[in-house]
Amino acid sequence: MAPAERHSSGDGGFRPPPYPYDRLSGLRSLADALPGGVVDCSIGTPFDPPPPEAVRALAKSGAERGYPPSAGNPAYRRAGAEYLARTFGVELEPSSVAACVGTKEMVASTPHYLRLHEPARDTVLYPSVSYPTYAMGARLAGCRAVPVPPSDADGWGLDLEAIDAGDAARALLLWVNSPANPSGGLTDLDAAAAWGRRHGVPVFSDECYVEYTWQGRPRSILETGAEGVVAVHSVSKRSNLAGVRAGFFAGDEALVSYLRDVRQHAGLMVPGPVQAAAAVVWSDDGHVAAQRARYHERLELLAAALTTAGCPTRLPPGSFYLWPAVPPRWADGWSMAEDLAKVAGMLVSPGDLYGRNGAGHVRIAVVQPTERLELVAERLTASGWS
Numbered sequence: 001m002a003p004a005e006r007h008s009s010g011d012g013g014f015r016p017p018p019y020p021y022d023r024l025s026g027l028r029s030l031a032d033a034l035p036g037g038v039v040d041c042s043i044g045t046p047f048d049p050p051p052p053e054a055v056r057a058l059a060k061s062g063a064e065r066g067y068p069p070s071a072g073n074p075a076y077r078r079a080g081a082e083y084l085a086r087t088f089g090v091e092l093e094p095s096s097v098a099a100c101v102g103t104k105e106m107v108a109s110t111p112h113y114l115r116l117h118e119p120a121r122d123t124v125l126y127p128s129v130s131y132p133t134y135a136m137g138a139r140l141a142g143c144r145a146v147p148v149p150p151s152d153a154d155g156w157g158l159d160l161e162a163i164d165a166g167d168a169a170r171a172l173l174l175w176v177n178s179p180a181n182p183s184g185g186l187t188d189l190d191a192a193a194a195w196g197r198r199h200g201v202p203v204f205s206d207e208c209y210v211e212y213t214w215q216g217r218p219r220s221i222l223e224t225g226a227e228g229v230v231a232v233h234s235v236s237k238r239s240n241l242a243g244v245r246a247g248f249f250a251g252d253e254a255l256v257s258y259l260r261d262v263r264q265h266a267g268l269m270v271p272g273p274v275q276a277a278a279a280v281v282w283s284d285d286g287h288v289a290a291q292r293a294r295y296h297e298r299l300e301l302l303a304a305a306l307t308t309a310g311c312p313t314r315l316p317p318g319s320f321y322l323w324p325a326v327p328p329r330w331a332d333g334w335s336m337a338e339d340l341a342k343v344a345g346m347l348v349s350p351g352d353l354y355g356r357n358g359a360g361h362v363r364i365a366v367v368q369p370t371e372r373l374e375l376v377a378e379r380l381t382a383s384g385w386s
């Protein structure tokens, strides 16, 4: 059986660990000491502006007075269904689409709700190099968090064959994330869906970076059919609207309706004005094309600057993250991050924030304006690293 991530507070009670990004404050001060200040590439929070139509919709919705529908109003759910049809050729009824308050809360809360439904199961399977909230959601539900190893050395893909039969039998769900945070790797969603159906384990596919797919076309797990799978989408990265908190989940009728109902009882609601703004952006692709171009240009700029400075950095198959391996002159991601802060004024995330197997990498989010990344490139050139 694979080792579950276990945590104890000594007396058995839950104590939240330090929030991953709060651990970077020392590095931030180092970077900020340089003339021109810190260039923060540690967190994947959008810097670029959202579409003005979305901001106008927020102000003009007239939806402030009453409680908004927890599942999302008809326009919101229809916009989600139409987005899936347009982008992936997936035809779903709007009733198979429901709102979430951004996807982080959905990732964090779903194991708890699934466990209430299936008390005989207690395990969450998730990629071993991944967004930390998959494992945290398991802990918040009192479940076992069992990491699934990547299928290659860069931390890309999922080695489904490595999942122990005992863990599969206890699994409430398998999380997949393609393109992936932090590695930018793509996962074989056909294989993940087939594995889930074969083992009777629901597969939840976090597709929040799907618009930033650089190799091949964007893919949704729903292209395999809706049975046993749920896709999770967000306006945060797609439309630079992380501040409004809106997303949706869609797929298997029984899973979606169960989660929709339990979430209504829990009082989870996307605010009405936000529902109006999100419906606007799900219906438009032009602003996404502009954002894609910005991120791609920045990935190329910074990958080239790092490579010239002796940190070979490949372009990722997807996402807006660079995930270089730590060159031998540094012991681990923390020491590389420290030198990048001191010399280039760039704050990056040491790879172990995304699981033990990430320790030999750093993650760099190219969210800052291009001219700030040019400043990093100039500082790297001046460093004399090669």
Ligand SMILES: Cc1ncc(COP(=O)(O)O)c(C=O)c1O
Binding pocket: 044, 101, 102, 103, 104, 105, 107, 131, 177, 180, 181, 206, 208, 233, 234, 235, 236, 237, 242, 246, 247
């Ligand atoms: C893989 C992944 N999933 C989900 C989220 C949460 O996004 P949001 O809650 O803004 O929709 C993030 C945010 O960084 C992420 O990287």
